[in-house]
Every structure is written in structure tokens, then in C-alpha cells.
Amino acid sequence: MTVMLDTAIHDTFAKALIHNADRWPDDIAMREKEFGIWNSFTWGHYLRQVKLLALGLHALGVRRGEVVAILGKNRPEGVWGEVAAHAIGAMSLGIYHDSMNKEVAYLLSYTEATTVLAEDEEQVDKLLEISAEVPSLRHIVYFDPRGMRKYKDDRLIAADDLRTRGEELAMRSPGLFEAEVAKGRGDDVAVLCTTSGTTSNPKLAMLQAGPFLRHATAYLRADPKQAGDNYVSVLPLPWIMEQIYAVAQPLVCRNIVNFVEEPETMMADMREIGPNFILLAPRMWEAIAADVRSRMMDSTRFKQWMFDLGMKLGMKALDQGRRSRLADFILFSALRDRIGFSFVRSAATGGAALGPETFRFFLAMGVPLRQIYGQTELAGAYTVHRAGDIDFDSVGIPFDDAAVRIDNPDVNGVGEIVARTDGMFTGYYKNPEGSTADIIDEVWLKTGDAGYIKPANGHLVVIDRIKDLATTSAGVRFSPQFIENKLKFSPFIAEAVILGDAKPFLSAIICIRFSIVSKWAENKGISFTNYTNLSAIPQVYELLRAEVEKVNQTLPEPQRIRKFLLLYKELDADDGELTRTRKVRRGVINDKYGDIIDAVYADRDMVPVDAVITFQDGTTTRVKTELRVVTLINDTARQLAAE
Numbered sequence: 001m002t003v004m005l006d007t008a009i010h011d012t013f014a015k016a017l018i019h020n021a022d023r024w025p026d027d028i029a030m031r032e033k034e035f036g037i038w039n040s041f042t043w044g045h046y047l048r049q050v051k052l053l054a055l056g057l058h059a060l061g062v063r064r065g066e067v068v069a070i071l072g073k074n075r076p077e078g079v080w081g082e083v084a085a086h087a088i089g090a091m092s093l094g095i096y097h098d099s100m101n102k103e104v105a106y107l108l109s110y111t112e113a114t115t116v117l118a119e120d121e122e123q124v125d126k127l128l129e130i131s132a133e134v135p136s137l138r139h140i141v142y143f144d145p146r147g148m149r150k151y152k153d154d155r156l157i158a159a160d161d162l163r164t165r166g167e168e169l170a171m172r173s174p175g176l177f178e179a180e181v182a183k184g185r186g187d188d189v190a191v192l193c194t195t196s197g198t199t200s201n202p203k204l205a206m207l208q209a210g211p212f213l214r215h216a217t218a219y220l221r222a223d224p225k226q227a228g229d230n231y232v233s234v235l236p237l238p239w240i241m242e243q244i245y246a247v248a249q250p251l252v253c254r255n256i257v258n259f260v261e262e263p264e265t266m267m268a269d270m271r272e273i274g275p276n277f278i279l280l281a282p283r284m285w286e287a288i289a290a291d292v293r294s295r296m297m298d299s300t301r302f303k304q305w306m307f308d309l310g311m312k313l314g315m316k317a318l319d320q321g322r323r324s325r326l327a328d329f330i331l332f333s334a335l336r337d338r339i340g341f342s343f344v345r346s347a348a349t350g351g352a353a354l355g356p357e358t359f360r361f362f363l364a365m366g367v368p369l370r371q372i373y374g375q376t377e378l379a380g381a382y383t384v385h386r387a388g389d390i391d392f393d394s395v396g397i398p399f400d401d402a403a404v405r406i407d408n409p410d411v412n413g414v415g416e417i418v419a420r421t422d423g424m425f426t427g428y429y430k431n432p433e434g435s436t437a438d439i440i441d442e443v444w445l446k447t448g449d450a451g452y453i454k455p456a457n458g459h460l461v462v463i464d465r466i467k468d469l470a471t472t473s474a475g476v477r478f479s480p481q482f483i484e485n486k487l488k489f490s491p492f493i494a495e496a497v498i499l500g501d502a503k504p505f506l507s508a509i510i511c512i513r514f515s516i517v518s519k520w521a522e523n524k525g526i527s528f529t530n531y532t533n534l535s536a537i538p539q540v541y542e543l544l545r546a547e548v549e550k551v552n553q554t555l556p557e558p559q560r561i562r563k564f565l566l567l568y569k570e571l572d573a574d575d576g577e578l579t580r581t582r583k584v585r586r587g588v589i590n591d592k593y594g595d596i597i598d599a600v601y602a603d604r605d606m607v608p609v610d611a612v613i614t615f616q617d618g619t620t621t622r623v624k625t626e627l628r629v630v631t632l633i634n635d636t637a638r639q640l641a642a643e
Contacts, residue, residue: 186210
């Protein structure tokens with residue numbers, strides 16, 4: 001049994017680190033894969049890096065209450081830099097590494113950040129291009145020196161130079177680091193965490209160090225991890241749940257955080273580590289499930305038959321509340337090994353809803369997948385399925401430091417989910433009116449989600465965002481998210497947006513999963529040039545038609561999809577269509593594709609498109625095509641439209 005951190009004594013991130021490094025200096029805290037080799041970092045090394053960076057920042061003039069931003073992919077240096085900022089009383093602000101220039105400029109100027117810890121040349125370029133918009137920015141520290149010799153800017157500092165300044169300050173002022181850490185209090189704001197921003201620019205939740213660590217400890221009581229357990233960090237570090245999994249929980253229980261070499265090598269790196277617990281976003285679980293089924297398309301008929309048999313046996317056993325030994329022998333054991341899940345004791349999904357079909361797929365496979373639910377403002381997740389208590393439709397039950405209630409329930413018990421945790425935020429940075437006046441009711445947070453609590457088992461069921469629940473002009477209530485998740489279980493569908501609010505019937509805008517649909521097309525001998533061309537091919541439309549019709553068979557007749565079209569491009573966070581955690585921004589979709597949506601409901605068979613797509617590097621391309629509108633239930637659609 002792991003001895004967990006006493007968060008009453010060690011109530012800041014830096015204090016927790018010092019405690020771990022003093023007691024277990026030679027135990028591994030982190031690993032990072034670089035050039036194909038896993039490099040290990042002990043708790044003693046972790047502390048030394050934090051100390052040098054913290055003193056280096058202090059030597060630059062960074063002081064308590066200032067904001068230090070971290071910009072880059074998931075790397076040990078990102079965690080070290082964050083804890084270093086906390087050690088001297090600064091607040092950390094994680095920025096998604098793939099954020100566009102205007103997003104970075106907004107966050108830095110809004111917080112008046114003085115210092116940015118940047119990963120490499122790519123991020124430095126981004127910062128230099130927007131520097132005129134961020135007058136507060138005094139220092140840009142970069143960790144990867146490759147390609148940096150050509151720059152001549154006084155604000156640029158190599159991380160090695162920053163560490164040298166830290167060493168020099170440590171020699172001049174011995175004990176300064178420890179004194180700065182001792183000044184820290186649990187009620188100090190440590191983390192500024194961006195909200196998902198589904199409707200506008202993200203807000204910044206202010207999270208205190210002590211409550212954050214206490215909530216991470218409550219999470220571990222609900223879903224235990226042990227010292228030495230392996231976790232593979234692949235979700236963006238600025239996301240609230242990666243802050244819990246990759247920063248706070250390791251400080252509490254001393255599990256090992258492993259950083260993959262690149263996002264593209266994630267699955268191979270994960271298989272090498274064999275993690276004991278994992279956290280992936282729904283889109284990643286969907287992508288893994290789609291990839292498994294895609295690979296079976298290339299297999300022999302015998303292997304396809306074995307796969308189908310194994311899945312059938314596994315699903316039957318799952319419905320009976322057991323595991324199928326035969327299915328495990330002929331399929332699942334090898335499959336878990338193939339994707340690196342052989343040693344997983346706990347797997348979680350969060351950030352958005354995961355469709356029940358995908359959930360069942362992994363449980364049948366023997367992956368102990370659990371749904372979590374929470375908000376940035378409450379320090380992340382506060383509900384989870386317990387072992388042996390899985391409910392496909394729910395997100396589990398609250399942690400022991402959390403409580404959930406349903407406000408203004410209707411006759412079915414459905415109302416707004418309201419919750420509280422020990423990790424409750426103190427408000428939004430520079431926006432007190434936007435939190436305490438409108439969102440916080442005493443110590444409760446109004447989540448804006450609709451749901452209910454099952455009387456039989458106390459599980460929380462989340463239906464959708466209240467503002468996203470929709471009603472057709474015929475009075476049919478539906479949850480777009482629920483139907484979208486059903487569609488995304490198909491290996492051929494990457495994203496889907498369900499339409500129909502105040503319309504006569506439901507329709508769908510669908511984005512194909514290019515990697516799999518392109519493989520399918522190649523196997524069929526169908527030629528294509530790019531995403532736009534592939535999504536317009538008649539055979540692809542017929543393929544997707546069959547997938548939509550499968551979903552329709554599982555839905556009540558009034559909630560079935562009457563029409564759909566395949567979008568000419570993928571939905572993209574860079575275009576504002578998705579948040580950085582891949583949630584659909586429905587307002588943006590309705591505005592940007594308003595003409596297409598109108599054409600769907602105008603009983604037109606084709607929609608001409610002449611659009612410009614902007615890529616992340618700023619380059620653009622013009623797209624001229626026609627989108628075909630497929631009518632699935634012709635007579636019903638026209639009858640409803642006439643009404």
C-alpha cells in the first residue's frame with residue numbers, strides 16, 4: 001500500500017517535491033523517450049532541475065504573483081518549469097502547443113505574463129511574431145537550442161543559461177530557494193488553467209495549490225495508484241486532467257510519468273512502457289477502436305472470422321457481467337498486448353462524452369475503462385466508475401471530497417448538474433463578476449450540463465450541455481451529443497455535428513476519418529487525390545450512408561437522421577470549429593456553415609462550395625467543390641417539412 005503525501009503539511013507543489021526528493025532521491029520520477037532511448041529522471045534530479053530553474057527565474061526578476069507561461073509539447077521540462085514557478089510564488093499558465101498566434105497573444109497579454117518557458121524554435125518563432133502585442137513579455141526561455149543560433153533578441157535565454165544563473169544565485173544566497181518555498185501557502189493561487197472556451201475566448205480558472213493537491217488525493221482514494229506505477233502522458237499538459245495525472249498525482253503517490261517521443265509514436269512508446277493506468281480523450285479511444293477495426297479490414301478471412309467470434313463472445317460475456325476466457329485466449333490477450341494495454345489496471349476517459357458502444361468495445365476487450373466527469377473550475381474530475389460498478393450510461397459516483405445535486409429537475413429528474421469539491425477554484429483571473437456572480441452559488445458550481453442521478457445506484461448520468469439540448473419544430477427533444485457519439489463509433493467517421501434545433505427534422509454534417517476511409521478506398525481500387533476529393537466520391541457516400549443507417553436503427557423514429565452530407569474538410573481547432581480538447585463549437589459551426597445548413601433544409605441535392613482553408617503555418621488553399629446531400633428517409637422528411 002502506497003503511503004500518500006500528507007497534504008496538510010506539504011500543501012504546495014514545491015513542498016511536496018522536496019519531501020519526495022528527501023525521502024526517495026534515487027527512485028524514478030519520470031522518463032522521456034528521445035532519439036529512441038528512454039531517459040530516466042529521479043526525484044533528486046527533478047528537485048535539482050526545479051531549484052535551478054526557480055532561482056534562475058528569480059535572478060531574472062520574476063516575483064510572487066507574476067505569471068510564467070509554459071508553451072510546448074509534454075516534456076519533463078514543462079513540469080519542472082511549472083513547479084519552479086510555483087516555488088517562487090509565481091502562477092503557471094499552460095498554453096496548448098498547437099495554439100495559433102492570436103490565441104497565444106490573447107492569453108499572454110490578458111495575464112500580462114512576464115516570462116515564457118518555450119520548448120523549441122517553433123514556439124520561439126510564434127512568440128517573436130506576436131511580441132509587439134504582448135508588451136509585458138520580458139523573457140523567453142527556450143529548452144531546445146537547435147536552430148536558435150540565428151536569433152538576436154535580448155529577451156531570448158537558453159535554459160542552460162538560466163540554470164547557470166540559478167547556480168550562481170544559489171552560491172551567493174544559500175538557502176534562498178528553501179526560504180522562497182517556505183513562504184508558499186496552500187491557499188496561494190498556483191495554476192491558471194484555461195477553460196474549454198466552447199463559446200468564446202477561454203477563461204482562466206484560478207486554482208490553489210493546497211486544495212488542488214487535496215483533490216488529487218481524493219481522486220487516488222477513488223481510483224488508487226501506487227508508487228512505481230507507470231503512466232504515459234499524451235494529453236496536452238495545459239488541460240486540467242493532465243495537470244492532475246502528470247503533475248499533482250505523482251507528487252502525492254510517486255507514480256512514474258513517461259513522456260513519449262512524439263505524438264505520432266504514442267502507441268509504440270506506450271507498448272514499450274506497458275502502463276498501469278492511462279487517461280485518453282474520447283477521440284483517442286475512438287481512434288484506437290477505429291484503427292483496430294481498420295486493421296481487420298486488411299487481415300485474412302480467417303483472422304476476420306476469429307475477430308468477429310472473439311467480439312461476439314466478449315460482448316455476450318460482458319452483458320452477463322463476466323469475462324470470456326475463450327475470447328481472451330483467441331483474441332483479446334494478443335490485442336491488448338498489441339496496443340500496449342497488457343498491464344493496465346485502470347483506464348479513464350474524460351473531457352467529453354464517450355459513446356456507450358466504444359465504452360463496451362474496450363470493456364469487452366478486458367481494458368478496465370472508466371468514465372470520469374468534471375470541470376476545470378472544480379480541479380478536474382470528481383466522479384468515476386469504481387471497479388466492479390460500471391454503468392455504460394453514467395459517469396460513476398462522486399469522490400469522497402465531492403458532492404453532486406440536480407437543480408430544477410423536471411418530471412423525469414433531469415435538471416442542471418451542480419457540484420462542489422475540495423478543489424473548487426477561487427474565481428476567474430481578472431474576471432470576478434464572471435464567476436462569483438453568475439456561476440458560483442455559495443460553494444456550488446453550476447456546471448451548465450443537464451443530467452440526472454440514477455435512484456438505483458446513485459450514478460450520475462450526463463445528457464448534454466443545457467444550451468445544446470435541442471427541440472425540432474415538431475416538438476421532438478434530442479441531445480445532439482448523444483447521437484454524435486453513436487456515429488463516431490463507426491471507424492469511418494471522425495467527427496459529426498447533428499442539426500435540427502427549430503428545424504423540421506434531424507440532419508448531420510459528417511467528417512470522414514481520412515486515414516481509414518483512404519485505406520478502404522485503396523483496397524477497393526478507388527483513386528483519389530486528397531481529403532476533399534475523397535469525401536466527394538459516390539462510393540464513399542454509399543459507405544457512410546450504410547453507417548448512418550446503422551445508427552438510425554438504434555434511435556427512436558422521431559430522432560433519426562433524415563439527411564446528411566460529408567464536409568469537404570476536417571473540423572479543426574485552428575479554425576475555431578473545435579476547442580483544444582476537441583469539443584464542437586456549435587455556434588461557430590452554425591455561423592461558418594450557415595449556407596450549407598440552409599441548403600440541407602431547402603430540399604436541395606447539391607451544395608456548391610467555394611471556400612478558403614487556412615493552415616496552421618498561415619498558408620491558404622482555395623476549395624471549389626459540390627457537397628451531395630443524401631436523403632435517407634425521403635417521404636418522412638418531406639412530410640415533416642410540409643408541416
